[in-house]
Amino acid sequence: MSTESVGKAATLSDGLTHAENWLLDHSDLLIQYGVNIISAILILFIGNLVVKAIAKSVSKVLNSKQMDKAVVEFISAIVRYLLFVIVLIAALSRIGVQTASVVAVIGAAGLAIGLALQGSLSNFAAGVLIVAFRPFKSGDYVEVGGVAGSVQAIHIFQTILKSPDNKMVVVPNSSVIGGAITNYSKHETRRVDLTVGVSYSADLQLTKKVIRETLEKDLRILKDPDITIGVLALADSSVNFVVRPWCKTSDYWPVYYDSIQAIKEALDENGIEIPFPQVDVHMSKS
Template sequence: METTHPVVTNWLTDNSDLLIQYSVNIISAILILFVGSFIVKLVSKGVVNLLESKRVDASMVQFIGSLVRYALLVMVVIAALGSLGVEMASMIAVLASASLAIGLALKGSLSNFASGVLIVIFRPFKTKDHIEVSGVAGSVQAIDIFHTILTTGDNKMVAVPNSKIMSGPIVNFSRHEARRINFEIGVSYQSDLKKTKEVIARVLKSEERILALPAPTIGVLALADSSVNIAVRPWVKTADYWKVYYDTLQAIKEELDREGIQIPYPQMSVHLNRKEI
């Protein structure tokens, strides 16, 4: 049978206390990471539940919950390193000396974090709002510390960096209770404009979801190349916007057809000249 080399045996004997200490430190670090992660999950969940019970806005709850979770995880990692015998003073000194390099490397992430804080403070939008930012339109699902999560109309998830949001225009379609629908209806030049406006007004009045105040606006918008364009501007509740848009546009078309009012379409006249040889 093979036996352990005498040198190895002597080394193990001489350093048994050191090996035991290292083993204890490693096991302690693993336990700290395991138990600490469990505690972090409980604490962050408790913070979220507390904020929700206080009816804090969901966007702020999400952001604060993420912030608490990551901050506690950093503390757990530092505690685990401390149990391994790593000198905290030395580590802090190294991190301080490398702070410039770290800051440059994480410039984008720090910018996103700072922008996330500004979004939570100034609240240009909240969860479930329908917004358009950085060329993307969708409903806000969550405001994280680095990204804002949107769900588009065709059910795609888009994570928009917070810095991109704060550096450009923010269009919030859900902020106000009422929105105006903008129709542009073109009728032929032979149409009776007075009758046309009366027909459109009748359609708007029959639609119960259109608000009486502010009153709808109907007027001649432009004398175009092949049509007289009528501007139709009814107001609706924000939640009813698209349903009323589709139903009203169809109703206007059908009512104009019943009244014999023509909606022109582009036409081209071609004249051929035949030359006899």
């Protein structure tokens, strides 16, 4: 064996010896760090399971009190996130990170993130207001932020709607609170607004009678409030009647469509003309 090979072997042997000595000298410290790291991992794992269980229990309790589904989901999410932050701090403290320092760092990071994400914080605050004042609940058909749909869920930052053509619409909570909220499902009854135009030559009293008798045949139309029928305008080509029956909110669209068809058929049967736009041209000989 050459002198160079012997030197390399000796150097390697010395390195291994130093490593073994260092491991022996610091074995207690390494074991302590290993135990702390494993403990931190267990805290995260078990804590996450406990957080999910607590959030699930909160949901069950709120559901048992017959709270709105959207509100239950919102509160459950808040509880889950807050508890997970506590678990994370406990895990970090286990590996030697000072809890006070962690809280300070989280506070500073929260301030920086808050300044950078002011829109998100406004959405969160708006979500809290929605849950607190409850202008609508899960399943209501509403118009918010310029869009309409059935409320599916209220999340921390946005409200989820389902449009009538089965599209998911995500509306930021700040847009919901910042504009007008129209809740079409809030009350049990709703008025159906129709406009019916008839010819200027039509008998107006007969027209009102035919429309009323037609609508009164529909059992879905309520007796109280009474049906409103009156002349709305003398338009360019027709006399326009306003027709306003009342029905249950759940029957609104079926009553709307069926009433239009029934009125058209009844007017035809009684010889009452529904005119189309027309222009009279008078010609004179010069």
